[in-house]
Amino acid sequence: MRPHPIGLSTFVLASPFSDADTRYFEYVKEIGFDVVEVCVEDPDLLSAETLIEAASAAGLQISVCGAFGANRDVSHEDPTKRAEGRRYLERCIDLAASVGSPHVAGPMYSATGKTRLLSKEQREFQRLWAVESLRQVADYAAERHVRLAIEPLNRFETDLVNTIEQAVDLCDRIGRNNVGLLVDTFHMNIEEKNIGEALIAAGPRVFHVQVSENDRGTPGSGHVPWDDVFDALDRIGYTGSIVIESFLPTVAEIARAVSLWRPVAASMDALARQGYAFLRAQETGGILR
């Protein structure tokens, strides 16, 4: 693959991530990463000033990713709930604009964990509310030169957008050119018929990439078809960053949210170091492929 900035999600470091946890930034840089992806679990725990200071001291770029609990649901049937969801996204956008993140990324169309069986009509309403909300948020983001990267999640984590095709359709309906996709190899492994072809179909809509193995472990240790992934990213001319996302099984709330019941790597340190080495190694391998 072409060289990409390689990043690490703060979910691997501390949760909920706070200003105090920026002490890990030097460590992230020492491993070799170019980007730290700050997940905004609680916006009150984060200040742009502290993040900027720590990131520039370490020499890291910042990527901003959202976390979408029950009170951050832009497609909820209750309009006040939808407004609350949009307000959270606006705070993420403000933060992204301040810290220089090109995007706010994540499954921002619904509250994560809703896996309901709805009638066609109910589902269409949910989709319309998502479109309406995200169009407003996209306009807010455009004024601040921030893009929205929408992430499909697998069937067990959401009922609204599971595949890349569905995410592209949602983008089309939103109809704003600062709205695209965050693709994640863990979810694609479950939902896509052919991961490479799905990425190629999304093409320039791919704004951001998260990677982990099929079991959320270290990239390269399982059966995600990495050659297909990197070849497809090359073919669509993707130039953004590639961020390793896994989760600390020791944090009960996170373990529950993503259903992680066992360690998927010897340690989070091993996952970060070995994952980084694997991704860097792909850059030279790509020339030969």
Place this chain on the structure above:
Amino acid sequence: MVEQSNLSSVRNVWSVLQMSKLWRVVIRMLKYAYNTLVYGDEPIGLGIERVARFGYDAIELVGEPTRFDVPELLRQLEARNLPVSSLVSIYTPERDLISSDEAVRRAAVDYVRDNIDFATAVGAGVVTLTPQACMKILAEAPLAEEWAWAIEGAREIAEYAGEHGVRVAVEPWNRYECYIMNRIEQSVALVDEVGLPSMGCMADTFHMAIEEEDIAAAIRQAGSRLVHVHLADSNRAAPGRGHTDFRPIVQALRDVDFDGYASFELLPAAGDVFGVLRGGKAPEFLDQYTEEAITYMKGVEADLELAKTSSADSSSTVTER
């Protein structure tokens, strides 16, 4: 392993063997079943007819003994000359082997015993077991205590199964459906701790595509403990509709001398699978996937045979044990 054929036209031999029905003796092929869970609420007679029509060796039934009229079921199975491979047990909050409520644990054991009786009545050799309610992801007690309950219940079930000549297949589910057992290595641990020959391991390729680093290696790890297999592609649709590579999986099943049934458990892409099934909203899983699944897997097996025969080096059949 299979002897190398020195005949020139492998494809011709292949078709002759398939027609002659002797092929399974010469080349040990998998026996296929289709799980009727995905057929939802339709009358079982339709499912039996369909599974027989597409050339399956057996049918897998849902382990709900009270929902079947057994004499009528037997009559329909005999009319189609279709054996029952296995029963898939359904584990609900009322049937949970690791519930903190002793009465619920008792109900789970009694339920599986009823399924073993049902299996005996219909001639099924395998009943599946996962030691917790499906979709429960929060523990109610310390894990060590829950594991002890799992062993206690599983042992009682295995003893009862042994008395009835039925084998119990312990099936790990993916992280979203359960927390006590996500990987084959965890089912191996349970099976070994119970330590009875009537209990073995089960592999389901959908769950494994999420949880295992190497599906074939996990099958080899289960080894001779493996008593039952569920096949589905990475997206739980018919093999060929996702990206799982079934060739190393079939090779691993051969390497461990698996002689049970490979049953297709295909399910809709939804968190609420049962809701979709109740609504009858999975029409592609009827004729279309029932035909596609077995056709695809027989193609995989044929490819493996061809690859083996075309590589003149007979050492290629030497397997890792």
